[in-house]
Every structure is written in C-alpha cells, then in structure tokens.
Amino acid sequence: MVVEDEGVGMTRRRGAWAGSAVMGAAAVVTAGLGLVTNYASVSVPGWAADPWVVWPVFAVLLAAAVGLLWWDRRLDTGGPATRLTLVDRLAGSRHASLRRPHVERIRGRGSELAVLTRMLRRPQDELAVVCGAGGLGKTTVAAQLAALAEEDGWHVFWVRWRDSVDLAQQMTRVAVACGLSEAELEAARAGQQSLPDVVWRQLASARRWLLVLDNIDEPQTVDPDGEPVAHYRGWIRPHGRGLLLITSRDTSEQTWGRCARLLPLKPLAVTDAGQVLLDVAARAGTQAQAQELAERLGRLPLALHAAGSYLATPTSRYQTFERYRQALDAELGTLLGAEHPDASDPDIARTVVRHTWELSLDQLAAEGHMPARPLLRLLALLAPAPVPLSLITPGLLNAATGQSATIAGVEAALAGLYRYGLLGLPEDPSPRPQPTVDDDPPTQVVLHPLVREISALALTGETSDLTVWHRALVTRLAEAADDTADAGRSGWPTARLLAPHLPLLLNHTTTPQDLDDTADTLNRLADVLYDAGTYASAHALSRHLLQAQTRVLGPDHPDSLASRHRLARALDGMGQYAQAADHHRHTLDDRTRVLGPDHPDTLTSRNNLANALYGMGQYTQAADHHRHTLDDRTRVLGPDHPDTLTSRNNLANALYGMGQYTQAADHHRHTLDDRTRVLGPDHPDTLTSRNNLANALNAMGHCEQAVDLHRQTVDDRARVLGPDHPHTLASRNNLAFALDGMGQYAQAVDLHRQTLDDRARVLGPDHPHTLGSRHNLADALEGLGHYAEAADLYRQAFTAYLRVLGPDHPNTLGSRHNLAIALEGMGQYAQAVDHHRQNLAVRTGLLGPDHPDTLLSRDSLQAALAASRSAHRLRDRRLRHRAITD
Secondary structure, eight states, rough: EEEEHOOOOOOOOOTTTTTTHHHHHHHHHHHHHHHHHHHHHHHHTGGGGGGHHHHHHHHHHHHHHHHHHHHHHHHHHHHHTTOOHHHHHHHHHHHSOOOOOOOOOSSSSSHHHHHHHHHHHHOOOOOOEEEOOOSSHHHHHHHHHHHHHHHHEEEEEEEOOOOOHHHHHHHHHHHTTTTHHHHHHHHHHHEEEEEEEHHHHHHHHHHEEEEEEEOOOOOGSSSSTOOOOOOSSSSOOSSSSSEEEEEEEEOHHHHHHHHEEEEEEEOOHHHHHHHHHHHHHHSSHHHHHHHHHHHHHHOHHHHHHHHHHHSTTTOOOSSHHHOOOOHHHHHHHHHHHOOOOOOOHHHHHHTTTHHHHHHHHHHHHTTTOHHHHHHHHHHSSSOOOOEGGGGHHHHHHHHHHHHOOOOOHHHHHHHHHHHHHSSBBOOOOOOOOOOOGGGSSOOOOOHHHHHHHHHHHHHHHHHOHHHHHHHHHHHHHHHHHHHHHTTTGGGGGHHHGGGGGGGGGGGGSSSSHHHHHHHHHHHHHHHHHHTTTTTTHHHHHHHHHHHHHHTTTTTTTTHHHHHHHHHHHHHHHHTOOHHHHHHHHHHHHHHHHHHHSSSSSHHHHHHHHHHHHHHOOOOOOOOOOHHHHHHHHHHHHHHTSHHHHHHHHHHHHHHHHTTOHHHHHHHHHHHHHHHHHOOOOTTTHHHHHHHHHHHHHHTTTOOHHHHHHHHHHHHHHHHHTTTSSSHHHHHHHHHHHHHHHTTOOHHHHHHHHHHHHHHHHOTTTTTTHHHHHHHHHHHHHTTTOHHHHHHHHHHHHHHHHHHTTTTTHHHHHHHHHHHHHHHHHTTOOHHHHHHHHHHHHHHHHOOOOOHHHHHHHHHHHHHHHHHHHHHHHHHHHHHEEEHHHO
C-alpha cells in the first residue's frame, strides 16, 4: 500500500499488486456478514428469513474466501522451489520517497519552464534534460515544473539518483503506481521479460504523468550493464504518454541522444539575480546594490542563495550587500570558498559553492580524464577573458605539474570540462558579416567568474609552490605571443584573444633583462593589435608595459618613450584625440631632448601629434606640423621612405580639412603612385592613399570617379584587412557618402545603416567614426525626404559630438548645420535660423571668413531667413483668407 502513502490517487487495475486476492477474500466475507446482519435487523424478503437458505449461502461464501486466501498464499510463495526475488523487493521498497522537493520561488527561468510545460502537455516521444554546471539551479527548475504539474492534476514522481539498484527500485514503484499488474511483475520475476521493458510498457499506457530523474550526473552508470543512454534500451527512454525530465551536469548531446531536448542553464540575468538576493535578504540593501553583488557573484543561483543566507543571519559579520561585495575581494576563501566538514558527502558538496564543481572534477577523474583538474587550475590563473585553446598544450601541463600529458589526453580533458559545464564558449550575439578564411576565430573557452576564482583558490591549497605554475604559464604565453606576431595577418584573431592575458608576464619580471625580453614581446604584439584595428587592446597592453618600464627604467628611457608613443597612438585610434595629443606632445618634447630633433623616433612623434590635432579639428596646426615633418623626413630618410610618404599623405589630409581640395588631391595622387611603386598595390598604406584620393575627388565634385575608387578600395580592404577592420568600415562609409553625393540615396542609406551597426560593434557607440556614420545616415535619409528621422539622427549625433569632441570641433559644427537644414525641411525655421547663426559665428572665428564651411554657413543662414520670411507671409495670407471666408 506504499502507493497510497504517496498520494498518487490513480485508479488501480484489478490484481494490480500482490495481496489483492487477500483483499478480495476479506471483502467477500465482510459483504456476506453485512448481508446477514442487515437482513436480520430490518425487513427482509421472505426467502431471506429462511435459515435453511441463508446459512448455506454463508457457508459457500466462507469457502470461497478460504480458497482465495490459499491461492493468494500460493502466488506469494510460487511453490516450494521459488523464493522472494528482487522484483518483489522493488515493488515493496519504502526507503525513498517519490515526492518532489519543496520549492518556494524561482526567478529568471521563465523561458525554460515554458518549453518544459509545452513538452509536458504535448508528449512527442522525447525526453527533457535540464543541464549545466553545478550551482545553476537545475533541481529548482525541475521542482518548479513538478509543482505546476501537480496543481494541474498531473501525477508527479520524483526519483533522486543514488545508484543503479536504487533507480531500478524507484522506477518499479513508479510503474506500480501507474497500474503495473501482478502478471507483468511475475513475468519480470521469472526472467521472461526485461524489467525496464515492463516498466516502460506500463508508462506508455498511462497518461498525464511527470517523472523527474534528478542529478543523473554520470549517465554511463545508469544501466548496470553499461548500456549507453542514447540507445534508449535501459531506464532512460523518450517513450510513454507523459514526460521524463532529467537534471544533469552532462551537457553533451551525444550522451542523451537525438530524442533528448537539452535545456542548458546559464547564469541568471542581473535583474533576476539581484531579486534572488532580495528574496533571501530583503533588508540588506537596495535593488541596485543587490544587482552589483549579484554581478560580482557571477549571477550563479547557488552563490546568490549562499550570500543571501549569510546576510540574513543576524550574527554574520557583514549585513549589507555593499559590505559583502567589498569583502569578497579579500575574503573569498572565508565567505564562498570556505571548507565544509561534510564535503565528502556528494549531497552536501552540491550545496557548497567551493565544493560543487569538485564533484564534476572527481567524476572526470573517475572516467580517466586525469588532466582535467590541473587544466582547470591553469585556466583559472589567467585573466577573466576568453582563452584561445591553442595556448593550452601538453608541454604547458607537463611544465606546471611535472606529469606527462598527450594531445589526445588534453583534448579529452577539455571536452570533459566542457561537457560538465566548467568551461563555456563566449557569447557573441552581435551579427557579423561573412568572415574571410583568415577571420575565422580560433577555438576559445571561458570560465564562469566564480569557477575561476574558486579554482584558483583551490590550487593554493593543493600545491605548496605556485611559482612553478606561474613560470610555466608565463613561458607559454611568451611563446604564443611571439608565434602570433610572426604569423602576420593570420595571427590577428589570436592576438586579440591573447592580449588580456599578457600583462601576467609583467607580474613575474624581476630584473631589467627580464623586463627587456618581456617588453620586446609585448611591443610586438601591441603593434600587431594596432595594425589589426584592435586599438583598445593595444592601449591596455602599452599602458601596462609603460607602468612597468617607468618603475624599473625611468620615464626618460627610450623604451619608456616608445611605450608612451604606442599608448598615444592607440588613443588616437580609439578616437580620444585630446588625450592622444597630450601624450604625443609630452613624448615629442622628451624625445627631442633625449634623442635629438632629427632622430626618426622624434619625427614620428611630431607626425603623430599632428594626426591627433587633425582629429581634434585643428587642421591648420596639423598642416604646419606635417609640412615641417615632411621636409625633415625627406632630408633625413629620403623621399621614397615609407615614413616620408606617410607624412605627405597626412599633409594632404590636413589640407583637405582646410578645404583646399585640389591641393589635397594632387598630394594624394602623387603619394598613391609612389606607394604603389615602393610598397605594392595591396599594401594597407597604398589602399589608404587610394581612399583619401577618392575623398578629395568627391569633395571636388568628381563623384563618379570617387565612387569607382571607393568600390575598389572597399573590396581590397575587405580582402587584405578583413571585413570588420576599421579601415574597411571607413571605406564603406566613404563609398556611401559618395553615392549620397550622386543622388543615390536609397543605396547610401542601406550602406550607412550597415556601417553604423558594424562601427558601433567594433569601435563602440561613442567613437567619432561611429558618430560620423550616424550623421551620414541622416544625410542620406534627408535626401530621401525623411526629414523627421534625419533630424532625430542629426540631434543624436550633435549631442554626442558635443560630449565627445567638444562644441568647436568641425564634426560638431557639421552636425549642427545639417540638423538646421533638416529642421527647415520640417518647417521649423526659427530653430534652424538659430543653429545657422551659432555655426556661422564659430566657423568664422575658427576657420576664417573665406573657408568653404564658413561661406556655407553664411549662405545657409540667409536661405533660412528668407524661407522663414516667406513662411510668415504665406501664413499671414492664409489667416486673412480664412477671415474673409469666415
């Protein structure tokens, strides 16, 4: 009668379990006695009053009861040769409950529950697997579904994994609860049928059930005969008219088979994670503070509940989200990394943040993947950023642990770590253009922040000397960086991934010679990153190196000056022109003093200072510096030196900024010819000259020539540099701008939209080039007559330019000018006139009265005033006309 204790309440079949015959006999006797008693105490039919009729009937019933009792005993014993079998014990097992665990509230799993609910209501011969690393709340999700199913009248069975024998017992109990007959149990008892077949045949006939198998973390041990789960011939099958739901750390599709619907859990969204903390510790702080702590905890449900429970305890040292978050940096080992006296018990270990992932590592070791634990420890010593798997080699493992390893062993261990959710893949939801072969990103993995921190903490307790581990990692990083720099263009994707981890090299330099070797490696990779257009990474690398060199070598050392130069150049690429100019000016002064005014490095600093001034819109000053540098480079390096050609190109750009388009075009045409001859037609600098010549031609009104050159340059830059390189995006922007000049507004709009999205993703939403694309998209929309949308984009660009570049920058003024034009198109003449008047005053002061932009502002102001007056006259006529008609 165990089933009744579980409250299943299902209709039993006749003869559903052993002992039913006894119940039948007792019922018959009771019925007979009741009949005699009733008929003796109330008015009865005449035949029932005759004792010669009643007592024979009673005797027959009694004999039938005795016979049924004998037959029931006979079934139980099975004859003298039959003993109590495992099947009988399975059916009568009472040591484990089939009840679901209690769950109060769940946050942030609505999408997973929606999928599971659909699968529950419409079974389609598939099973569900809620999977992921320890601590993500898999059991909680399953328990929530079970609670919902019970509320809707479904029969819920919860089986918690212990071992294969216990699973067989519990599955048999489930089948009995679903009406498994004594005859079918007898067939399994006699070995005539497979017990899993008998159980699943019964589940296939029953309806509206949910069966949860919780914590099936070692699927290969489910069947005692080693039957793979994916064969669906053991205890796990996608059959029946209900839903089988499994929770597991194993995330492999191969493990669960083609009929399994995997629902891998991820950390909670920050809002949901913060709410989990507030649910447990409502008085510990504000919602914003809860979300900050949740982010620090990696939004992991287990860690969130642990922290919330700690904060809700009156005797805890820290009582607020803010204090707890601050304490984590120094006391992780005490708070979330604390040892637990009963951690050897898997059920306890699952509830402790420090130990939950060690269970998975233990399982991998039991499977023969011994390198898994040291590999995770090595990855935990790196920066919290994606790691290229090319960095992890058997040699690295050998050097760190002293144990031999093979490529096959390392790859199998990594696959195991991924299967158990201890390694993940980086998420990149941003759409990308189709990459070229060289742009295919290398294989990379990420660690959950807490997995990384706890694993690094565990390593300190496992080894007495971390120096060996760090030395092995530093040596391998240096090798990988040198190999990547040597690879050229094909090494760019790996360089981007290595960059966050390379500052680790500086933490272990103890002598000037060590620093010199490290600086050579980091500088080479910083140059690679700059060439790849990954300016932020190049800046971060140069900043770390500059700090170390300034401390060890001094600020005036040539190596320190070289790093400061790279730092400033990266800032320029990032669009932070004012900061770049400050660094370049400082470096130019120091190089002039230390190296002399004619040293090539000094000339490079003067060239780059001029570039930063150009970015700030100070075209006249930039042109003066570039003329000076061009003369000196021609004298010192020769007219055909690549640096000399760079100065001539940059002087032409400054002239373009000053509105001297014809002179700019002449310089660019000359430089393009020389670069083609000296560097080759596909060199990035040659492509830059072709792009700049096209810009000058477009400004001169030669739009068709400009479009042809830009089309060619877009294709060549995409092939040579990649479709996402900032220079490729610049060419695409310039092509769209030229198409706009030809009146092909629809094509221009499409190209500008695409470029705006890509620049926002690659450079950031506030980069001046991104703002330029937003401005140019507004231009093209205005050409199509979409004045309201154009005005909105102009207003966005103008506001951002004010913040990023300042009120006097030419780009800021250009956005205000075009915003005024769009407002005119909308009939808002007063605002347009105000913007034009402000622009005219600023441009006259900055550029002079005869600059083309100044003249454009003057003409536009006059046109806006005339349009405003015409609009007023027309409005007056309409008012007078209406007065007459009224």
